Amino acid sequence: MLRAVDPHEAYRRVELDARVSGSHGADLVRLCLREVDVALGQALWAQDNQRPDVRRRALERAQNGLGALRLGVDRQNPVAPALLAFYEGLAAAVAQNQVRFDPAKVAAVRADLVEVSGAMLGQRALGRAA
Structure with missing residues (x-):
């Protein structure tokens, strides 16, 4: 049996994949930071609206984004351990x-x-006012 796919999530993934493939360096870091921020915002929304399924998926996306950020750290950079x-x-x-x-x-x-x-x-690196 086919698994039901949320169309909004599918389009978001395609858009993210396209943006990632076209990004390098600081743009890629900015993109990952923004994705984590958006996912955490969605988790907060889901909590307020009693949507544990949405909250769970949003927190998973945040974890994936943080994992990507960790993998992308240049280990030769002097600030790498702190980052x-x-x-x-x-x-x-x-x-x-x-x-x-x-x-x-x-x-x-x-x-x-x-x-x-x-x-x-x-400033405004995440695309929202700090």
Whole structure:
């Protein structure tokens, strides 16, 4: 039997894949940071609207984005250890929220992303006001 696919999710994946294939360097980092931010925002929305299925998928997308960010860190860069520790801390916080959701902690992760994104890539790097 065929698995039901959410058309919105399918189009989002195609758009993301196209954007990733056309991105390099800082643009790719910005894209990953934005995807994690959007996923966490969607998890917060899902919590407010009693949609645990949407929340679960959004937190999985956030974890995947953080994993991509960790994989993309240049290990030769002097700030690599700090950046890896930062991403791992965010991933741990997201994982905790997959077990027991805490909107304040998710909002804190989003705030950390905005702050670091601004420092790394310039103001408004996530495409929303900080």
